[in-house]
Amino acid sequence: MTDASEPKIQAQIPASYIEYTINFASPVIKLGDSRGGLIQNVLEALKPHGFSLEGVETKLGSNKPSEHAMVFRRTTPKTPGLNIGLSYERIVVAADNVDWQGAPQLIDAIGAGINALQSELSPDFSSQQFILAMHVQIKDKSIAELMKALVTDQASQLVAGKPSFTGVFITGEKLTVTIEASVMFANSLWVRIIREHDPFVRLEEIAALLLEDEKRVFHALNLEEGAL
Amino acid sequence: VNQTGETTTTLEKLVVGSLGMNSRGAVTHRGAFDGLIRIISISMPSLLPAEELISRIAQSPRSTIIVYNTTSEFAAPPLVASSATAEDIFQLNPHLTRQRAPNRFYIADFETNSLGHAKIADTHSLARNYVLENPTAVENYVKRYRLQSVLNDAIRPLNSVFGEGSIRTLALITDDEGNDDLVCTTRFSGDAEHALAALERFDRDWWRTQPRNEGSSLVFDVEFA
Numbered sequence: 514m515t516d517a518s519e520p521k522i523q524a525q526i527p528a529s530y531i532e533y534t535i536n537f538a539s540p541v542i543k544l545g546d547s548r549g550g551l552i553q554n555v556l557e558a559l560k561p562h563g564f565s566l567e568g569v570e571t572k573l574g575s576n577k578p579s580e581h582a583m584v585f586r587r588t589t590p591k592t593p594g595l596n597i598g599l600s601y602e603r604i605v606v607a608a609d610n611v612d613w614q615g616a617p618q619l620i621d622a623i624g625a626g627i628n629a630l631q632s633e634l635s636p637d638f639s640s641q642q643f644i645l646a647m648h649v650q651i652k653d654k655s656i657a658e659l660m661k662a663l664v665t666d667q668a669s670q671l672v673a674g675k676p677s678f679t680g681v682f683i684t685g686e687k688l689t690v691t692i693e694a695s696v697m698f699a700n701s702l703w704v705r706i707i708r709e710h711d712p713f714v715r716l717e718e719i720a721a722l723l724l725e726d727e728k729r730v731f732h733a734l735n736l737e738e739g740a741l
Numbered sequence: 742v743n744q745t746g747e748t749t750t751t752l753e754k755l756v757v758g759s760l761g762m763n764s765r766g767a768v769t770h771r772g773a774f775d776g777l778i779r780i781i782s783i784s785m786p787s788l789l790p791a792e793e794l795i796s797r798i799a800q801s802p803r804s805t806i807i808v809y810n811t812t813s814e815f816a817a818p819p820l821v822a823s824s825a826t827a828e829d830i831f832q833l834n835p836h837l838t839r840q841r842a843p844n845r846f847y848i849a850d851f852e853t854n855s856l857g858h859a860k861i862a863d864t865h866s867l868a869r870n871y872v873l874e875n876p877t878a879v880e881n882y883v884k885r886y887r888l889q890s891v892l893n894d895a896i897r898p899l900n901s902v903f904g905e906g907s908i909r910t911l912a913l914i915t916d917d918e919g920n921d922d923l924v925c926t927t928r929f930s931g932d933a934e935h936a937l938a939a940l941e942r943f944d945r946d947w948w949r950t951q952p953r954n955e956g957s958s959l960v961f962d963v964e965f966a
Contacts, residue, residue, distance in 0.1 A: 652872040657906060677906070696869070697866075697868065698869060699869055701907045
């Protein structure tokens, strides 16, 4: 629990990733038989968002259909990365270093890709999952000190000697938050916010919920995003 | 999503160190592992003999760690023993240049299954060891004056005098005359007297013994928490 009168600690996010998965109620096998038309139509829909044939990968070589996939990678700009992957059982969207300023464009791009895939394949969605993972870096306090507010002294007794870092894993209704030490960046937390959604929740609503979740995590840690 | 942002589970490349070595691409950490991992992507690793793979990684100037997977089809039989050590590798291939990365070779034993728990990083990256203020400017300065190595080497003596948990920042400070100093500031939670004594010890025992890179200005400082 943080004290409201305590000044916020400035934090920056040197790297972040999102992964958005839409699971199908049952496998859509016609993908392998009609990939020519599928690529053409999905690319057409994604073209205004920087996707091109150069970024398309078809992974159909395996003998196991569950390993078949088709990936559309954004080529302009190439970084930060944005990929839309399709298998017989799900659509997986992955993107790097997304910020809230660029969220509307990202939602448009993802929406265009998903709509095109939907009209080609007509899958029934069974569930959705959205993960935001980010390295959160601070410099005015050690992350071990920061985490003390979230972990009891009793938990520290789980290890012999003084713990060097304590993490948190909390699951709520359809939401899991994990906080560990980052191994990529100095004095940084590795935070993951994982939320399950019903099949028909729109991407805009998912984004709004994610923003609330992210704000809640920052508030709980008494952090405020900004330059260090 | 693991700490490097890997989300794919279909592998047509071997990401050495990301542990994604089977066709399902997922990995679970198993066994003792006290190192961190440099990620190197190599296409179609199964076509590479193990020695060549090791050699390529060893020749990378910032190579750190090789991970072999006991269950991976990519691992060459002589190297899959879970007890393998850096020495085992050198014995298998005496032509590897030890002096290139004498302390950066590790072997770990992993079982593939879930990317989510992999601890992956380049142990020698600036960002992992220092909080960077204006990262692009700092990284450019470090690159220009070839300071990566001295900054890597400074970590051990800094930890020794200021403590393992101390926060270190790197910032590029420009003075009134337009000269740049790269300032490494360690945040110290003790009192001023101890902080200054620690800085003096660091300076005397380590920093003064280091060769200087011409044209660069690297300053070590301390601030009190």
